[in-house]
Structure formats: structure tokens, C-alpha cells
Amino acid sequence: MSDPSVPLVRGKTNHKLKGHKLLYSVSVFLSIGVWLFGYDQGVMSGIITGPYFKAYFNQPTAGVVGNMVAVLEIGAFFTSLAAAHLADNYGRRMTLRSGAFVFTVGGAIQTWCIGLKSMILGRVISGFGVGMLSMVVPIYQSEISPASHRGLLGSVEFTGNIIGYASSVWLDYACSYLQSDLSWRIPLFIQCIGGAILALGSFITPESPRYLIDTDQDVEGLAVIADFQGKELDAHSVQEEYKEIRDAVLADRAVGDRSYTALWRRYKGRVLIAMSSQMFAQLNGINVISYYAPLVFEQAGWIGRDAILMTGINALFYVASSIPPWFLMDRAGRRPILLSGAVAMAIALTATGWWIYIDQAITPNAVVVCVVVYNAAFGTSWGPVPWLYPPEIMPLPFRAKGVSLSTATNWLFNYWVGVSTPIFQELIGWRLYPMHAFFCALSFVLVYFLYPETRGVPLEEMNLLFQDEPELDDEDDEDGSDNGDDEEGSGSGSETSSLMEGGSRRRYSDGSTLPMTNKAQTEGQPGFFGKIMNVFGGNSRRRGSVRGEYNAVGLNSKGKPIRRSQRRKGRPSKSGDQAANVNIDVEVAEEYENLPNLPEDEMEDEREHDIGDVELHPSQGIGGIDLSRRNTRSVEPQ
Structure with missing residues (x-):
């Protein structure tokens, strides 16, 4: 008999892109999100050394340049925290779309700025978009990636970031030949094009199946899983993955x-x-190199356009270094990559400081070699892994909030490094590089003693790795055991259900109690924030295209059952998004459990509402397939 926890649907969706083609296409598309803030790093590193940029902003001091570059991180810091609410309540795609739109607006303000204040305003607004993108893209990527390919796809995403950095550096170099303000305005404008492409593309990408299932959009979640696997909706592997995610959500x-x-x-x-x-x-120390590579090369003896050229050459090696993790991440594991990277970076940074200190004729070339080695080590290790690691280790209900904290930490320290680097280069000179080498050594110790290996571990099994899942409160356990003792004739293998009084906790056949819904379904009008999100086409937690409406059957204070409607209806999607393109005109199949001591008339009512199975017909619904009801009176109730 079919598992009643799995929607009884059959057939295929009519989406043309499925399986690995869909997975890799979405991964490449998501890399545009990290391409944007990689591009921003490179474009600012190039234009701040240009003569026309300096002249337009009246030869800014090192402090002004540092704040102009790093103020983006302030905006990113705040929105990386705020975006957790957006991702949890309106979906991963909605957050992606909003971040891309905001980033595009900020880029436009920077492009047509009329002074320092408008430039800083544009940088802050772009930072708001970067904060949302940097938080949601790793989550989105981890939730659609199978455990065996998660390292590969996360590494591909980071390569997109480095390609953005490299392309902006070479564009800066090409535009440095322009004899006007266009030498820095054109590179700033290009990022607006990337942001617009990302915002528009988010309307046709599928939503994360884990988010859909977590918000009781079970049929849509099952359909997305089937699309990513390239199989039918009732395929065994599709239903197994659905049940694994659903069980984790309920737990x-x-x-x-x-x-x-x-x-x-x-x-x-x-x-x-x-x-x-x-x-x-x-x-x-990565932003000492990424943001200020031309200044580093000028400090070593490369002057003017030559410094930008050396930055461009370094960027090509940087891109090449991000390729090996594609093959190593799921083979060697995260820990060995981080440990070896920390050692290589520490050596390269120490050598950089040494060559600048002795200041010999060979110093300019030696510094280029050291910087290339450093960037190669970072691109292979501490570049991709910290973006892959947090969404891996966080459980689904807290994934957005956990990743938002880690991302906010990134932007906070990114800001500190960005502001302090120009000042430190003037105050302590060559000592700046051994200082960051010391942090590399500390990171080696931290990883060696504290970081577990997550290679090949499914997201739903990370609790087995960390062994930190809390147990239910004693009061809950006592209630559960007392309730079970009071039920006559319900042995340990009984399939009867019982819900706690006044709550939404349901007893399953294994004796566990799990709530039926994530939170109470409220039918009030959306608030101001919700109305704003609806303009962008987002689905809130309360407005999913298929929303489970579970009304509990509990026990009153006298131990008698409280009967309420137990119907769950599918509703057509109003968003028009592909991931929620599941139009259901009838009840989703659900097999209800018998309840102890129900009156005979209510047992008859229970049988009348037994929906049975669901058939798929090629007309409309899941990608052109309609869900229709088929009476199966012979279905054995659980």
C-alpha cells in the first residue's frame, strides 16, 4: 500500500529541461549572483587607481577611498541578516529576484553619480542587493544539489565569482585607454546588465524543493524533485527523496x-x-589582494596601467585555481582543502611582505609570483569552501538564519579589511602581509581541531555528524507516554493517532510525535511587507500555491475526541512562476487514520471523506498535467 505521507500522483511534468541538464543549468544561472559581487570587487580595484576617477573625486585620500570601497559591505551586512525572513517566508527565488533588482538600482546610481555622496549612496544600495544574493545563492545551490555533487556545484558557483572579478579587471584595463570619465563609468554600468539578467531569469527557475515541502506545498515539491532527477512523479527514488525531506521537516x-x-x-x-x-x-587576506591588488603592485614597483595589467594577469591565474575544487571537493573533502590552503597562503603572504621589505631589483617580479601563488591557494580552498560549508551544516528550519549569520560575518570583516587596508599600507607597509599570514595559521588550527568533514553527507543527515539534535522536553515526553498508556488496545505497533490537547502534535506508528503544520495558517490580509513582495510575484508561507490546511483532531479535557474538518485542498498558483506551476482543482489524495473511540456516525463521516488515489491526465496542472479524483473505496485506511 502507498505511503500516505507521499502525494499520490503519477506521470511526468512537461518541462523540457530535466535531470542533470536542469541541475547544471540552474547552477550556472545562480553563478551570475556571485558573479555580481565578484565583479564589484574587481571593478573597484581598477577604477580607484585611474587618473580620471581620482580627478573627478578631487584626489581622494586613502581613508576616503577605503570607505568608498568598503561601504558596500555595510549595506550587505544588514540585508544578509534581514534576508533570512524573506527567504523563509517568500522563498529562495523571491530573495534572489529582490537582491538582483536592488543591486541593479545601486549600480545605476553609481554609474551616473554626480559626486562622492551619490557614489556612496549607490554603493550602499548595491550592498543591500549583494547581502541578499550572497545569503540566498549558497542556500539555493545546496538545497538543489545531490550530496554526491554538492561540492562540485558549489565550486562551480565560486568560479562564477572569480570570473566576475577577472572580467571586471580586464574591462578596467581596456577602459583605462579612454580619455574621459567613461573610463570608470562604463565598467560600473556593465554590472547593471548582469543584475537585470539575474532578476528576469528568477521568474523561470524552479523553487527549492526543500522550501516547498517546508511550506506544505508538497505536490510542487515532489514535482521539482522529479524534474531534477529526470524521472516520473511516482518513481521510487523521487518518493524516497521526498519522504526523507518531509521526515526531516516534521522532525x-x-x-x-x-x-x-x-x-x-x-x-x-x-x-x-x-x-x-x-x-x-x-x-x-583575500581582500587585501582583490580590492587593492593594483595598490599592492604599485607598492612593489609596478606603476599606473602596468599595475592594472599585473592585476589582470593575476586574475587569470585566480580563475584557473578555482577549477581544481570541481574535482577535489567531493573526493578529497573539505578539511584537507582548507588545511593545505591555509599553509600555502601563510607562506605566500609572508614572502610578499619579505620581498617588499628588502626592496631589491627583483622585488616587483617576486611580488607578482607571491600574489599569484596566494590567489591560487585561496581560489582552491578558502574561496569556495566557506560559501559551501554553512548551508551544508545548517538544518532546514534554521538554514536561512544560520547562513545569514555567517554571511553577515563575512561582510562585517570584509568591511574592516576594506577600510583598514589602505591605511595599514601607509602606516605599517610590508608588515601588513605577515599579519594576515598569522590569521592563516590560526585558521589552520581551528579547522584541524573543530571542523568536521561533510563530504558526501546528505543535508538531512548532518545531525548524525554533529550529534547536537535536542531531545523533546520532559513535559512533552510525559504527555506523550501518558496519552499512550491511556489508550486502550493501542499496543506499540498501533497505527492510531493522537494529538496533544491544544496543540498540533500527532502520534505516529513509531511512537513519535510530530506537528502537522509549520505554524498556524492565518487567513488575514498580508501586511505592508507582504504587499511589497507580491509586486515581485513572491509566494509567502501563507499563500503557497498548494497549501496544506490540516485541522487537528485532538482530545478535550475529558479525554473525548474533538472532531474538526480534515480536508486538504490544492489551490491554483497565482504567482505564475514555473516552480509553483501546479494547478490542482480537486482535493490532494490523503488517507486518514482511524481514531480511537470515535462515534459511529463520525467514523462514517471519515469514510465519506476518504479521497483515495489521484490520476494525472494530459491537460493542465503540473506542466500540462491535470490532477483528477479517482474513487478507491477499497483503500485500506491506516
């Missing part, structure tokens, strides 16, 4: 509280690991 709902406080209380170790990985990704 996490047992605690219910999804606040930042609950995240810290339940998963403090994971949060600290995620935050520290992003912190050391910045303290290890």
Missing part, C-alpha cells in the same frame, strides 16, 4: 521555535563553525 517542527535564539541554543556549535569560516575567509 524539526517538533520543537517549533525558529528564532535566532533557538538557533543559538540548539546549534551553537554549527553557528560558530559557519561564522568562523567566513570570518577567516576575510582575515586570511
